[in-house]
Amino acid sequence: MDALGASLVACWILGLGGIFNFAEFLVYKGRPGENWEVGFFSLIGIWGNALIEVEDLTKAYGSVTAVDHVSFTVNNGEILGFLGPNGAGKTTTMRILTGYMPATSGTARVAGFDVFEDSLEVRRHIGYLPEAPPVYPDMSVETYLDFVLRIKNAPAETRRSRVTEALEKTNLADKRKELIKRLSRGYKQRVGLAQALVHDPDVIILDEPTVGLDPKQIIEVRNLIKGLAGSHTIILSTHILPEVSMTCDRVVIINKGKIAAVDTPQNLTAQLKGKQKIYVDVRAPEKPLAELLAHVPGASGIEVSPARADGHLTATVEVLPGNDIRSQIAAGIVGKGWALYELRGISLSLEDIFLELTTDDATHAQPSN
Amino acid sequence: MRSLYAIYRKEMGQYFVSPVAYVVVAVFLVFSGFFFYLYVSAAQRQSLEMLMQGMPSDVDMPGEVIRAFFGLLSTLILFLAPMLTMGAYAEERKRGTMELLMTSPVTETQIVVGKYLASLTLFAAMLLPSSVYVAYMCFHSEPRPPWSILLAGYLGALLLGASLLAIGSFVSSLTESQLIAFVLSFAASLMLWVLDFGVRGADTVVGQVLQYVSVIHHNDDFTRGIIDTSSLVYYVSVPLLFIFLTARSVDSMRWRRA
Numbered sequence: 167m168d169a170l171g172a173s174l175v176a177c178w179i180l181g182l183g184g185i186f187n188f189a190e191f192l193v194y195k196g197r198p199g200e201n202w203e204v205g206f207f208s209l210i211g212i213w214g215n216a217l218i219e220v221e222d223l224t225k226a227y228g229s230v231t232a233v234d235h236v237s238f239t240v241n242n243g244e245i246l247g248f249l250g251p252n253g254a255g256k257t258t259t260m261r262i263l264t265g266y267m268p269a270t271s272g273t274a275r276v277a278g279f280d281v282f283e284d285s286l287e288v289r290r291h292i293g294y295l296p297e298a299p300p301v302y303p304d305m306s307v308e309t310y311l312d313f314v315l316r317i318k319n320a321p322a323e324t325r326r327s328r329v330t331e332a333l334e335k336t337n338l339a340d341k342r343k344e345l346i347k348r349l350s351r352g353y354k355q356r357v358g359l360a361q362a363l364v365h366d367p368d369v370i371i372l373d374e375p376t377v378g379l380d381p382k383q384i385i386e387v388r389n390l391i392k393g394l395a396g397s398h399t400i401i402l403s404t405h406i407l408p409e410v411s412m413t414c415d416r417v418v419i420i421n422k423g424k425i426a427a428v429d430t431p432q433n434l435t436a437q438l439k440g441k442q443k444i445y446v447d448v449r450a451p452e453k454p455l456a457e458l459l460a461h462v463p464g465a466s467g468i469e470v471s472p473a474r475a476d477g478h479l480t481a482t483v484e485v486l487p488g489n490d491i492r493s494q495i496a497a498g499i500v501g502k503g504w505a506l507y508e509l510r511g512i513s514l515s516l517e518d519i520f521l522e523l524t525t526d527d528a529t530h531a532q533p534s535n
Numbered sequence: 536m537r538s539l540y541a542i543y544r545k546e547m548g549q550y551f552v553s554p555v556a557y558v559v560v561a562v563f564l565v566f567s568g569f570f571f572y573l574y575v576s577a578a579q580r581q582s583l584e585m586l587m588q589g590m591p592s593d594v595d596m597p598g599e600v601i602r603a604f605f606g607l608l609s610t611l612i613l614f615l616a617p618m619l620t621m622g623a624y625a626e627e628r629k630r631g632t633m634e635l636l637m638t639s640p641v642t643e644t645q646i647v648v649g650k651y652l653a654s655l656t657l658f659a660a661m662l663l664p665s666s667v668y669v670a671y672m673c674f675h676s677e678p679r680p681p682w683s684i685l686l687a688g689y690l691g692a693l694l695l696g697a698s699l700l701a702i703g704s705f706v707s708s709l710t711e712s713q714l715i716a717f718v719l720s721f722a723a724s725l726m727l728w729v730l731d732f733g734v735r736g737a738d739t740v741v742g743q744v745l746q747y748v749s750v751i752h753h754n755d756d757f758t759r760g761i762i763d764t765s766s767l768v769y770y771v772s773v774p775l776l777f778i779f780l781t782a783r784s785v786d787s788m789r790w791r792r793a
Binding site: 261264265266267268286287289290292294296297298299300301302303304305309313314316317318319361 | 537538540541542544545548549552553630631632633634635636637638639640641642789790
């Protein structure tokens with residue numbers, strides 16, 4: 167009987183293997199904490215006008231580094247765009263900022279509070295729209311927003327007016343009593359947006375706020391976000407370029423967890439506007455053409471595509487700003503006696519800049535500077 | 536405290552808009568009512584037979600019925616408690632609403648305690664109507680059983696439920712699937728239930744430990760109107776332990792996510 171009893175105990179313990187969580191917790195809780203000075207100096211950070219400060223932030227999932235030594239700041243009242251392909255680390259960075267998950271190393275401060283040390287205080291200052299709107303399908307829009315206000319500790323007497331205000335801002339007033347599960351995807355997204363701003367937080371973090379909306383709604387949401395700037399500090403992520411140039415004051419281009427560029431959309435475009443590409447369509451042998459192009463002064467990043475069936479070759483050449491080498495190329499080609507069909511300059515759009523910054527160097531020519 | 540109440544209030548609201556609560560309560564009331572009827576009519580028949588055969592009735596019939604009824608209640612609770620808690624965290628995680636809760640100024644403990652108290656409230660509300668049958672029987676039976684038996688029996692049922700709900704919440708916090716949460720918490724409860732089957736009455740160390748750990752062993756005393764301190768300690772410490780583990784498990788979600 168005792169053997170049976172003992173084995174039953176063993177089974178029970180194995181069955182509750184979930185206790186591993188607990189062990190995990192003990193291991194991680196031992197992470198060395200920052201000391202009080204950080205909290206003190208972070209208060210100075212607020213006076214310094216930077217509402218969000220991210221320093222050397224790294225997040226690793228096992229061997230995969232999702233966010234790799236990222237640093238940036240967001241000033242009070244600014245809209246910062248987070249631009250990057252899917253899986254670049256946008257969501258992870260946002261989740262760290264909202265206190266949803268801790269970073270592996272580095273610090274992040276929101277409204278002067280460390281996201282790890284003073285997580286609750288940080289969470290008091292933010293509104294957050296995750297990738298999927300965090301809604302309860304069985305609640306009505308109104309009940310849901312009221313619940314959000316309650317867990318955000320909004321004063322009881324302001325709850326009614328705040329719900330109304332958020333519904334108006336997001337154009338949901340006529341869906342007030344509707345159950346969320348009956349709403350279409352676009353409306354659900356708007357409920358999620360209403361949830362992020364209903365308690366009038368200092369910092370609003372939006373993870374792809376326009377996903378699932380139709381073009382008209384996208385414009386409405388962009389205008390709404392622009393209207394929130396000034397009184398709120400906003401970070402929004404997107405992989406849609408026009409969104410960034412239309413709504414954001416500054417852009418962080420992030421790729422594979424690393425920051426590729428931080429600037430205003432205007433500067434980013436201007437910086438690369440001088441930079442041109444030249445497109446050549448010629449009937450010529452491949453190797454000699456590449457050699458010829460390489461010998462033209464000022465040319466770089468030469469890409470020659472394989473010959474088509476009719477013998478045509480196309481090539482793109484990057485040129486340093488201010489150099490127009492089209493005539494040299496034309497002279498060179500004509501000098502060799504090849505047939506030149508087309509020769510024109512292409513200026514880079516924000517789209518190209520984005521691609522250039524975020525595409526693998528191995529598959530793409532090195533940027534010239 | 537306000538955040539805890541916000542969570543509690545939301546959970547209660549969710550119970551009453553989702554069909555789960557209604558189904559669970561309905562199943563409980565149908566079965567408890569039906570079996571109560573069976574027990575009473577069986578007892579009636581038995582005492583009538585004994586009377587006809589002229590046997591002295593020294594059997595405590597009402598007491599037998601009450602014991603059988605509480606035994607049935609504990610079995611129903613074993614099945615139904617995991618249903619009340621299976622969605623507690625699994626569903627929040629699946630819908631992504633856990634992300635809202637965990638980025639709001641609410642501590643893990645507030646989330647866990649709020650949710651637990653809500654499930655306990657619903658559970659108590661479910662138990663309450665069944666007390667009408669027993670109370671009615673007590674009024675009309677001879678000898679009239681002492682009220683303390685009833686109170687002790689219901690206290691036992693409530694405490695048993697409190698333990699199983701805490702275990703169920705913990706299991707729900709480990710998975711994203713309600714079904715897995717239900718099966719695993721049912722299995723864990725059943726395991727605690729049958730733990731002392733082989734060793735009942737044994738006085739070896741292992742036997743006594745297993746009997747103490749068994750969740751149902753402690754319930755037997757309550758159905759006989761006995762409130763044993765060791766049982767009380769057991770029924771208070773199991774929920775506390777599992778509430779603590781649930782809070783840790785919810786906290787660990789932050790670290791676990793890949």
